[in-house]
Amino acid sequence: xxxxxxxxxxxxxxxxxxxxxxxxxxxxxxxxxxxxxxxxxxxxxxxxxxxxxxxxxxxxxxxxxxxx
Amino acid sequence: xxxxxxxxxxxxxxxxxxxxxxxxxxxxxxxxxxxxxxxxxxxxxxxxxxxxxxxxxxxxxxxxxxxxxxxxxxxxxxxxxxxxxxxxxxxxxxxxxxxxxxxxxxxxxxxxxxxxxxxxxxxxxxxxxxxxxxxxxxxxxxxxxxxxxxxxxxxxxxxxxxxxxxxxxxxxxxxxxxxxxxxxxxxxxxxxxxxxxxxxxxxxxxxxxxxxxxxxxxxxxxxxxxxx
Amino acid sequence: xxxxxxxxxxxxxxxxxxxxxxxxxxxxxxxxxxxxxxxxxxxxxxxxxxxxxxxxxxxxxxxxxxxxxxxxxxxxxxxxxxxxxxxxxxxxxxxxxxxxxxxxxxxxxxxxxxxxxxxxxxxxxxxxxxxxxxxxxxxxxxxxxxxxxxxxxxxxxxxxxxxxxxxxxxxxxxxxxxxxxxxxxxxxxxxxxxxxxxxxxxxxxxxxxxxxxxxxxxxxxxxxxxxxxxxxxxxxxxxxxxxxxxxxxxxx
Numbered sequence: 001x002x003x004x005x006x007x008x009x010x011x012x013x014x015x016x017x018x019x020x021x022x023x024x025x026x027x028x029x030x031x032x033x034x035x036x037x038x039x040x041x042x043x044x045x046x047x048x049x050x051x052x053x054x055x056x057x058x059x060x061x062x063x064x065x066x067x068x
Numbered sequence: 069x070x071x072x073x074x075x076x077x078x079x080x081x082x083x084x085x086x087x088x089x090x091x092x093x094x095x096x097x098x099x100x101x102x103x104x105x106x107x108x109x110x111x112x113x114x115x116x117x118x119x120x121x122x123x124x125x126x127x128x129x130x131x132x133x134x135x136x137x138x139x140x141x142x143x144x145x146x147x148x149x150x151x152x153x154x155x156x157x158x159x160x161x162x163x164x165x166x167x168x169x170x171x172x173x174x175x176x177x178x179x180x181x182x183x184x185x186x187x188x189x190x191x192x193x194x195x196x197x198x199x200x201x202x203x204x205x206x207x208x209x210x211x212x213x214x215x216x217x218x219x220x221x222x223x224x225x226x227x228x229x230x231x232x233x234x235x236x237x238x239x240x241x242x243x244x245x246x247x248x249x250x251x252x253x254x255x256x257x258x259x260x261x262x263x264x265x266x267x268x269x270x271x272x273x274x275x276x277x278x279x280x281x282x283x284x285x286x287x288x289x290x291x292x293x294x295x296x
Numbered sequence: 297x298x299x300x301x302x303x304x305x306x307x308x309x310x311x312x313x314x315x316x317x318x319x320x321x322x323x324x325x326x327x328x329x330x331x332x333x334x335x336x337x338x339x340x341x342x343x344x345x346x347x348x349x350x351x352x353x354x355x356x357x358x359x360x361x362x363x364x365x366x367x368x369x370x371x372x373x374x375x376x377x378x379x380x381x382x383x384x385x386x387x388x389x390x391x392x393x394x395x396x397x398x399x400x401x402x403x404x405x406x407x408x409x410x411x412x413x414x415x416x417x418x419x420x421x422x423x424x425x426x427x428x429x430x431x432x433x434x435x436x437x438x439x440x441x442x443x444x445x446x447x448x449x450x451x452x453x454x455x456x457x458x459x460x461x462x463x464x465x466x467x468x469x470x471x472x473x474x475x476x477x478x479x480x481x482x483x484x485x486x487x488x489x490x491x492x493x494x495x496x497x498x499x500x501x502x503x504x505x506x507x508x509x510x511x512x513x514x515x516x517x518x519x520x521x522x523x524x525x526x527x528x529x530x531x532x533x534x535x536x537x538x539x540x541x542x543x544x545x546x547x548x
Contacts, residue, residue: 007342011352016417020410024359028515031402035522042530046542049533221465225458229448239441239462242434242469246476253480267479285465292382292457 077162078170085174088147095143099136100182106132107190118195125194126204126255130248132190133183133208134215138240140179141219142233144171145290149227158294168290169283172220180212196259203258203268207251210271217275217282218243224289247274309388311528312537318521325518332511339504347501353417357501360410362509363403366516367435370400374442375467378460388524390456391531393463394446395523399516401439407432427477434473438466452531 010017089096110128114120148154148171157167187208188201196204222239229235250267257264307313340358347354377393380386411429412422423429442459449455532538 010355011346013351013353013355013417016353016413017355020356020413021359023409023413024363024406027402027406031399032519032522034398035519035526039522039526039529042526042533043542043545046529046533046538047546050539050542222462225445225462226448228451228454228458229445230450235441235444235448238437238444242437242441242466242473245430245434246472249476249480270476270479285461289458289461292454292461295454295457 074162074166077160078166081167081170082174085171086177089174089178095140096178096182099140099179100186102139103132103136103183103186103190106135107193110194121194122196122259125191125196126200126259127252128194129187129190129196129204130207130211130252130255133180133187133212134244134248136183137180137212137215137219138233138237140175141216141223141240142236144175144220144223145227154227154290155294158290164287164290165283168220168224168286169279172216172283172286175220176213176216180216184208184212200255200258203264204255206268207254207271210268210275211247211251214247214271214275214278215240215244217278217286218247221282221285221289224286225293227290227293229293247271250274309386311387311532311535314388315525315528315537318525322518322521322525325514325521329511329514329518332507332514336504336508336511339500339507344501344504345498350418353414354501356410356414358504358508360407360414361505362512363406363410364432365509366512367400367404367407367432369513370396370403370516371435371439371463371466371470374400374463378463381460382457382464387453387531390453390460391524391527392520393460394442394456395520395527397439397442397446397459397463399519399523401436401443403512403516404432404436404439408436425477425481427474427481430477431470431474435466435470438463438469442466 008014008018107128110124111121114124145154148157158164160167184205187205191201191204192198219236219240222236222243225239226236250271254264254267254271257267308317336358340355344355346352374393374396377389377396381389381393408429411432415424416422442463445462446455446459449458529538529541
């Protein structure tokens with residue numbers, strides 16, 4: 001048996017050790033991707049809001065003096 | 069303006085809540101009916117053998133009563149929030165914690181007491197030995213107010229949210245684990261002929277602590293949840 | 297506020313300053329976490345010898361135990377931050393408390409799953425109602441309750457205060473649950489599981505464990521910084537400094 005195979009077999013406990021490590025990494029990777037996705041969404045929504053605001057201001061300039 | 073004494077205010081609060089509960093008698097019957105239905109379903113699911121039912125009877129009755137109380141918990145402050153009387157309560161000159169304590173007492177009298185009354189019936193349906201029933205009642209008498217008090221704090225926390233009964237269950241579960249363990253432990257010990265005083269004493273200690281602290285926590289939680 | 301608190305701490309509490317500060321530190325924390333994690337994995341999976349009793353299955357310890365420590369450490373951080381948020385009404389403390397909750401829940405979940413995967417070959421069962429396991433499960437429910445309550449409110453700051461209150465109640469609750477489950481186990485004479493008992497760990501097993509613990513601490517810092525930065529952007533959406541960031545990133 002090659003050294004790699006021996007390592008992957010984990011002394012017969014491969015079915016338990018590797019899933020445990022897989023869960024550890026999958027959960028933590030998901031945890032570190034989540035804020036990046038949310039950041040993109042937040043900034044995109046903010047830019048859309050700002051664009052809408054400036055478009056509205058260009059179409060109808062606000063009155064110089066607010067009416068009572 | 070001379071303000072009414074503390075005792076008068078508390079008595080008025082209790083009278084008002086009990087009167088309101090009495091006018092909606094149908095709502096009081098709901099948790100009782102629920103508990104009867106659940107307890108009836110267990111023998112059908114597990115089979116009618118006496119020994120098996122006897123073994124699980126105490127736990128089934130306790131969990132059934134707990135779930136029935138959870139069903140009614142959501143409504144503890146709901147109508148008061150809708151008509152704005154809870155905000156009046158927060159603004160009143162009397163200490164909020166004491167008035168909330170009265171509300172919790174009224175809620176316990178209206179929902180938990182009927183459940184305790186039918187608990188012997190449920191226990192008998194599941195063949196719990198007659199000698200154990202007093203211990204079961206004692207455990208329920210201590211555990212149900214504890215659940216009412218803990219539940220009130222959580223209901224107060226969710227006061228400002230859109231209603232979600234599932235969230236309340238999720239929040240209550242970690243808090244009620246010790247109460248269930250000691251109440252069921254006392255019944256199990258009594259059933260095995262072991263001394264059951266220790267778990268009852270632990271329950272009583274927890275109840276004393278909750279009676280003092282929970283109304284204060286409830287008041288603080290309500291102030292957070294209503295402070296917009 | 298009292299003058300014994302240094303000025304830089306006040307400044308750090310302001311969202312734009314913290315945003316920049318966290319942005320500077322976050323890559324360093326992440327790099328350290330990855331580096332230490334790689335070293336710990338090398339030490340734990342390749343260098344450390346197999347346990348004479350548990351064979352190679354014990355290697356789950358290198359992620360299980362650090363995760364378990366983190367699940368409690370993060371809960372403590374959340375409790376302290378919630379307390380600060382409730383007493384002094386500092387916005388940043390609310391953000392730290394609420395953004396810690398998902399990370400803590402993730403570590404608690406990892407602890408439960410890896411513990412279960414370890415328990416199956418060692419004790420022959422996926423789950424046992426031992427005090428330590430039950431407390432960890434209750435901790436997961438507490439985390440989920442805090443997250444759920446936070447999202448149930450329309451107003452984010454109010455949600456953070458309410459959920460913070462729940463987190464503080466939970467700090468009192470966990471030891472009580474642990475104690476009561478211990479008592480319950482003696483009544484039911486359940487299987488008493490004692491893995492860490494008196495056994496002393498050999499140094500070449502201990503150092504990867506401690507290194508991984510450090511790695512998870514740095515990971516938590518990096519993840520918290522990221523989440524807090526995103527949350528601040530979302531919260532302060534109308535402010536000028538956020539607008540500038542949004543416009544700068546659009547140009548790129």
